[in-house]
Amino acid sequence: MRLDQFVSQALTLSRKQAQQFIRAKCITVNGQIVTQASTPVPDQAQVCCEDEIIRLPGALYLMLHKPSGVISATEDPSQRTVLDLIQHPHVQTLHPVGRLDKDTTGLLLLTNEGQWSHRISAPRQQVPKVYLAKLAEPLNRVAAKQLELGVRLHGETQLVAASSIEMLPEHYARLTIHEGKYHQVKRMFAAVGNRVEQLHRERIGGLSLDPTLMAGEWRLLTELETQLVFADPSA
Structure with missing residues (x-):
């Protein structure tokens, strides 16, 4: 350091x-x-x-209900960042675990502990991330199957697949992925001829967004929750 x-x-x-x-x-x-x-x-x-x-502060682990309109960064000269939402004496030690797009809402984790962050973000760790998407058009069974089998994103050489997809009423779908490529969920739906109008991350691993947190609110994780992110939610 x-x-x-x-x-x-x-x-x-x-x-x-x-x-x-x-x-x-x-x-x-x-x-x-x-x-x-x-x-x-x-x-x-x-x-x-x-x-x-x-001395350096001890390890910190937070969950934030990220609102739309803020970026997942530690600093930016012209835009609000997720750190601007957090009132904590050691906020400047924190960094987002992965990222959510500016207009994507939902569960975002922050920490000052690099190894924990890496374990969640690294593709080989296979930590599932669950998103609720509002689509421009209803998702049909053919497109849902294609997403599960894998689609090729523009500029990528390998297929990217959803580990699960749930068709929901009123243009909604729930998608689980393990990677974290740039605009991945939006690009996956675009690859099957649809468009994401709203995107919300509900869960990382076995840890769901606290339903009592309003958009823009945050809280510290419990010790159990810091390990729950690595749990298999289907077990």
Whole structure:
């Protein structure tokens, strides 16, 4: 981890503020003043600010009911990000686990723990994600079967398939996928001649969006919930 990132997270400062502390010779690493923000901090190093030891916050795990109109990013010069919705002293340490499109709503996880995030996002981990889609046209059985067998997305060489698809009334369908390609659900329905008008993520692994959370609201996960994301919901 870079020194400015470490200081930013430990003192809940912006990255720019952390760099100012470093340039002002307020930060030492193992007793030595360091003035380069990009200096890597070794594991188990003792980092001090004005002779006071500073430490990184513990692991944080959150669920957010993402509303439409915000982007799944940590910062953006012109658009609201999901971090703008979270009031927490260590919000700047968080990053989204995967991403939802700007106009997609529903369950988004955030954390400061990289390994947990990677286990959820990595395609080889096969963590299912469940989406509820409102379509421009009702989904027919032929298209639903095609989605289960696999469709070829524009620019992709391999077929992409839904692990399950449920046809619902009134132009709705529920789709489960394991990958997380760019605009994947929208592109899959486009490949069978349909169009997604609204998209909402309901579940990741065995963890469903808390129904008490309104759009834009968040809460910390319980210890059980941090493992529930890796559970097989069909078991």
